[in-house]
Amino acid sequence: MQITIDEYANRFKMSKEMIRAKLRAGRLPHTVVDGTTYISVEAAASAAPAAAxxxxxxxxxxxxxxxxxxxxxxxxxxxxxxxxxxxxxxxxxxxxxxxxxxxxxxxxxxxxxxxxxxxxxxxxxxxxxxxAAQSSAPDTVDTPSYADHTAEPPAPLPEQIELFSYLEAKHFSSSEKKTVRKRFAKAYGNDVRVIQQNGEFILDFSKYDYSDLLAR
CATH class of the missing domain: 1.20.5 (Single alpha-helices involved in coiled-coils or other helix-helix interfaces)
Structure with missing residues (x-):
């Protein structure tokens, strides 16, 4: 029985290139009729053991x-x-x-x-x-007295002072203290003048003016 290269490739699951290589090497018996190559299946099957x-x-x-x-x-x-x-x-x-x-x-x-x-x-x-020096200094000069003078002028406040101490010294009322503290709390973190130490705001009058924040 003789079959074409395509039929041989489908039957034995081989590529056409491998089949043509075997044909050129003379390992598969075949004949050429009118330009078409036919492979002898019986001869190819008998030669199969040698190809193992x-x-x-x-x-x-x-x-x-x-x-x-x-x-x-x-x-x-x-x-x-x-x-x-x-x-x-x-x-x-x-x-x-x-x-x-x-x-x-x-x-x-x-x-x-x-x-x-x-x-x-x-x-x-x-x-x-x-x-301390002012309180211990002797009074050597007589100061004039006035009829409407009832108290000595307050001592000057330090340049740096806690807000609470300042409000107390300036006799702010309770409601005024709350208002001022709210202003400082709102400005804290956004205003360089507002400094906080140990939970208390610090006023530094040597550097800043707080008139807007301390307004009654």
Whole structure:
């Protein structure tokens, strides 16, 4: 029985290129009639056992191909793991630098706050010494008395003073105190004049004017 190359390829599940290669090598008996090649099926079937050996070679080649692909995959996995390790290391370094930067900011602010508190304390001590000196100084000069004078003029307030102490010294009423404190609380964080220390607002008359916030 003789069949064409197409029929042979469909029947034995082979590619046409492989069939033509076998025809050129003389491994398949065939005849050519009017330009059409016909393959003898009986002769090809009898020659089939001899063709079993190349299949083992093909299986070995497939195994080698898979081994090569596995080696390539392992290499790529190793590169990816190394890249991930580098990324993790870079991220950890960034986090450490950010932590150091934030700690530096807090240290700087602590130093500024410490300097400010030392300045306030020095001012208070200085004012205390002044008041003590004034109270202990002897009265050597007679001051004129007036009929409408009923009390001594109040002592000058320090340049830096707590808001509560200022309001008390200026005899603000309870409602006026609440109004003023609300103004300071609203301005806190937006107005550089409004400073808070230990939960209490601090007035610094040596630097700022608070007439708008202290209006009755």
């Amino acid at each position: 050996a190349p299949q083992r070679t093909t299986a070995g080649a497939v195994i080698m191909m898979y081994q090569k692909e596995n080696a390539e995959l392992k290499r790529k996995i190793g590169e990816l793991e190394a890249k991930i390790d580098r990324l993790i290391g870079d991220k950890e370094q960034m986090l450490r630098e950010e932590r150091d930067r934030i700690e530096g900011i807090y240290v700087s602010r602590d130093e500024q706050l410490k300097s400010f508190l030392e300045l306030v304390n020095a001012k208070l001590v200085q004012e205390g010494f002044k008041l």
